Amino acid sequence: xxxxxxxxxxxxxxxxxxxxxxxxxxxxxxxxxxxxxxxxxxxxxxxxxxxxxxxxxxxxxxxxxxxxxxxxxxxxxxxxxxxxxxxxxxxxxxxxxxxxxxxxxxxxxxxxxxxxxxxxxxxxxxxxxxxxxxxxxxxxxxxxxxxxxxxxxxxxxxxxxxxxxxxxxxxxxxxxxxxxxxxxxxxxxxxxxxxxxxxxxxxxxxxxxxxxxxxxxxxxxxxxxxxxxxxxxxxxxxxxxxxxxxxxxxxxxxxxxxxxxxxxxxxxxxxxxxxxxxxxxxxxxxxxxxxxxxxxxxxxxxxxxxxxxxxxxxxxxxxxxxxxxxxxxxxxxxxxxxx
Numbered sequence: 001x002x003x004x005x006x007x008x009x010x011x012x013x014x015x016x017x018x019x020x021x022x023x024x025x026x027x028x029x030x031x032x033x034x035x036x037x038x039x040x041x042x043x044x045x046x047x048x049x050x051x052x053x054x055x056x057x058x059x060x061x062x063x064x065x066x067x068x069x070x071x072x073x074x075x076x077x078x079x080x081x082x083x084x085x086x087x088x089x090x091x092x093x094x095x096x097x098x099x100x101x102x103x104x105x106x107x108x109x110x111x112x113x114x115x116x117x118x119x120x121x122x123x124x125x126x127x128x129x130x131x132x133x134x135x136x137x138x139x140x141x142x143x144x145x146x147x148x149x150x151x152x153x154x155x156x157x158x159x160x161x162x163x164x165x166x167x168x169x170x171x172x173x174x175x176x177x178x179x180x181x182x183x184x185x186x187x188x189x190x191x192x193x194x195x196x197x198x199x200x201x202x203x204x205x206x207x208x209x210x211x212x213x214x215x216x217x218x219x220x221x222x223x224x225x226x227x228x229x230x231x232x233x234x235x236x237x238x239x240x241x242x243x244x245x246x247x248x249x250x251x252x253x254x255x256x257x258x259x260x261x262x263x264x265x266x267x268x269x270x271x272x273x274x275x276x277x278x279x280x281x282x283x284x285x286x287x288x289x290x291x292x293x294x295x296x297x298x299x300x301x302x303x304x305x306x307x308x309x310x311x312x313x314x315x316x317x318x319x320x321x322x323x324x325x326x327x328x329x330x331x332x333x334x335x336x337x338x339x
Contacts, residue, residue: 003138006102010136012146012153016256018132019071020045021148022109025134026072029107030183032079041264042078042192043071044199046257049212050220056170057127059242062220064257066203068111068130068171072178074199078192082182087174091162094175098135101179107136107146111176113167119145119154127169135161193268194338200261201334204326214327221319228312236312241302248295255295258288272339280329287325294318 011028015021020036023043027034040046045065052060065071069085076083088094101108113129114120134146142155156164165175204213211219224243227236247255262284269277298315300306 003099003141005140006138008102008105008107008137010107010134010146012134012136013148014151015148016260017045017065018148019065019068020260022132022134022146023072023075025146025148026107026109026180027075027081030081030180032081032183032187035263035267037260037263038193038267039075040071040257040260041200041268042196043073043075044196044203045071046200046261047203047212048214048216050216050223051211052223054170056242059238061170062243062246064247068132069176069178072109072132074196075192076180078195079187079189080184081180081187083178084181085176085178087176089174091166091175094165094177095158095162098177101177102135102137106179107134109134109178110161110165111173112161112164113169113173114164116160116163116167117147118156118160119147119150127167129167129169129171129173190272191338193271194336197268197333197336201330201336204330205334214323214330217319217323217326221316221323224319225313225316237302240298240312240315244295244298244302247291255288255291258284258291262288274336274339280332283325283329287322287329290318290322290325294322 011025013021013025013028015024015036017036017040020040020043023039024034024036027039047064047066049063050060051063054061073083073085086097088097098108098110110133111129112131112133113127114131115125115127117125117131132148135143136146136153137144139155142157143161145154145156147154165173167173207213207215210216220243224240227239231239262281265277265281265284269275269281294315297306297310297318300310301312301315
């Protein structure tokens with residue numbers, strides 16, 4: 001079987017985070033020009049969760065973003081854009097549905113596992129099933145892939161694409177794919193911005209379980225302080241390494257997301273004519289710097305290179321400080337109104 005080539009005029013551009021980038025690029029295909037920061041903010045992409053009951057590679061999951069797909073869903077819903085999402089039990093059926101979309105000229109987002117992405121450098125492959133790509137055509141029997149974290153267009157064989165779409169492990173993608181099916185004649189960007197901010201404030205301040213939002217950051221700090229005693233040196237080191245990995249490698253992470261959200265607040269200040277948001281943007285940037293400081297210290301501890309003043313307790317203190325900073329920021333943001 002050698003399917004015919006399909007060329008879709010799709011503008012591939014890099015982004016800091018895969019789901020942001022996929023959303024931005026799919027919207028641009030439909031002539032809606034939004035920045036990555038704007039999509040991240042409207043889609044309420046900033047989040048925190050510490051879930052010791054859920055394991056990734058036998059270690060607790062720490063997430064700095066909502067469930068995969070939610071940024072795309074929320075952004076389009078708040079702009080009044082129609083979308084279609086599908087998941088499949090049968091790999092062959094999933095590939096057939098993807099081919100039908102491509103034949104109609106529809107670039108299609110797919111949720112995939114990273115470990116078997118053949119164009120990824122081996123050092124960056126790990127078992128994570130929340131990566132987003134756009135399939136934008138076929139050429140010489142291979143699928144053309146717009147992966148927002150890659151510089152150029154990549155290619156995957158039929159077998160390799162099917163394999164990553166049906167990767168095994170935590171949160172298997174199950175062939176999930178999505179696309180835009182309808183664009184409104186106009187949309188209310190200001191309302192979408194406010195709705196996005198309110199959702200983020202809700203997620204960071206008002207989830208009544210102390211594993212999420214600013215409460216989750218504080219909880220992680222309290223637990224981290226005790227890890228050397230409760231887990232032992234070796235396991236505590238693995239837990240700390242997992243924290244840094246989730247923070248800096250998987251989905252851009254804590255510091256990077258704070259910088260993106262700071263950029264969103266600057267854009268929102270202009271769009272809403274509410275200059276006080278610029279002050280919160282600066283505070284969010286400083287908060288991102290604290291996350292980076294935490295990552296540096298935690299990384300040194302993990303690599304057994306910690307200085308005299310670098311310990312689990314110091315790292316935990318930074319997390320508690322971050323929680324206080326973010327509670328202050330989001331309580332102010334929760335007062336946002338649509339003038």
